[in-house]
Amino acid sequence: MRVLHVIPSISPLRGGPSRAVIEMVAALRLQEVDAAILTTNDHGPGLHPDLVTGRWREHQGVPVLAFRRWSPPVAALREFAVSPGLSLWLSRHLKDYDLLHIHALFSYPSTSAMAQARWAGVPYILRSIGQLSPWSLSQSSGRKRLMLRLIERRNLQGAAALHFTTGAERDEATALELAPPTLVLPLGVRGPEPAAGAAGGRDSAAPVRFLFLSRLHPKKRLENLLDALALLLQRRPDAPWELAIAGDGEPRYVAGLQERSRRLGLETRCRWLGFVEGEAKWQLLQVADWYVLPSAAENFGIAAVEALAAGTPVILSPEVAVAADVERCGAGLVSGSDPEALALALGQALERPSLSMRTSALNLAQMEFSWSTIALQLRDAYRQVLTSSAGR
Known part of the structure; x- marks a missing residue:
């Protein structure tokens, strides 16, 4: 054939x-x-x-x-x-x-x-x-x-x-x-090679690591995530967390996002990594505590499934199609993508995901994807x- x-x-x-x-x-x-x-x-x-x-x-x-x-x-x-x-x-x-x-x-x-x-x-x-x-x-x-x-x-x-x-x-x-x-x-998804994250690992004493890994495009609603994190900073100023942003997009749009993060007072909390692929991508996914995608529309959400395959729970908007599977299996959190709802979910995520949630994330990726x-x-x-x- x-x-x-x-x-x-x-x-x-x-x-x-x-x-x-x-x-x-x-x-x-x-x-x-x-x-x-x-x-x-x-x-x-x-x-x-x-x-x-x-x-x-x-x-x-x-x-x-x-x-x-x-x-x-x-x-x-x-x-x-x-x-x-x-x-x-x-x-x-x-x-x-x-x-x-x-x-x-x-x-x-x-x-x-x-x-x-x-x-x-x-x-x-x-x-x-x-x-x-x-x-x-x-x-x-x-x-x-x-x-x-x-x-x-x-x-x-x-x-x-x-x-x-x-x-x-x-x-x-x-x-x-x-x-x-x-x-x-x-x-x-193929999942990471066994040694891909060997040099990393999650440090319980480190700030909670949120990861946004996707194309930088209005559909992904990174603006909403930045606004939600600004709300979280106002409400819990001493809470330790950081956001890694991996992806690239139209230069003027990316510059606007970076300016938004500065205006919101998030510049010391955000790391702009640009486009990341291969082993470096898997290392990012494996050391993250949470992968976050508040997208307006995702027919699947392959980066979210890659996070699951790395054993990283996800925070997704309902418009990400795999959100229903994540909710059913307890492999992460599903939250509205408006800043207020997202800020509440991020506040909950400051407790870090449990071992059982990480296991559920990995099992979901291996069994269904x-x-x-x-x-x-x-x-x-x-x-x-x-x-x-x-x-x-």
Whole structure:
């Protein structure tokens, strides 16, 4: 079974969905699925320095074919990840594959791949990465409504299946009244190497360590977290805590966040670490007492699951889809994302999580978000899609 995964970017700067597809393909290949990735050399505002374009190369252990992202002076077109070379290659090689797994909407590589697959009669599964949620559809709503009317609704309706990572994400899309069957299957995490945090460890005498690790984007509501911590500082000025902020974003926006933290009197409590990945990321997760994400919308929340895999409890807003699992298993706290509610949760978190909560966090990650188990289920879903498509 040959399956081509199409995604606009595999840059780590694009967050969890781009990172997850590499691990998904690696896990599928271990289950004897001939899976590969077709993408662009997008790397946030620039172009990916490690991706050779125009020919197949192994990248992080999986086969990747990247084409150049057109970089016009108009920012909106750069975000659309226009890549004529990708579309031309796909038109010539689409029928070499049994199935396409498309990741993302409203982006040239994904949109054009679905349209070509419809015309060629090649089945495809779409993972919408949360872009069908009301919050996401409300962002740049005019452009998205136009794209839905012109092409994306037909792409959605033509899918052999729609892949959602949580039931909550699936439920959010029901208002669109889409016809294809749905597949609810989470993403996975590999977890840290056993030695990754050996040099660190949690020091009970140290300040309580809060960690925000994500893209710095308005959707993540870091502003609310800063405001909540300012309230906590007013109410408990002697309480020892610190916030590590790991991530990057649009420079003007990041500068505004840093200015906000200074204005709130948090500059001595906040550490701005920039983008962090690899072993350094796992060390941050392992030494943190709490991972905090008060996001406005997360169809999954892969960084939160990585925290769980590091044995670190999480503080999540209800809009983070895995929050329901966390609450059910006692693997952290779920709090409203408004500053007042969040300040109350952070005050509770000053007591540090219990050993049983840490154990619950680790067990949740290992039992429900293992790539080996998810890859088996995904392989079976592919087979079912191909059987159904052959019977049409």
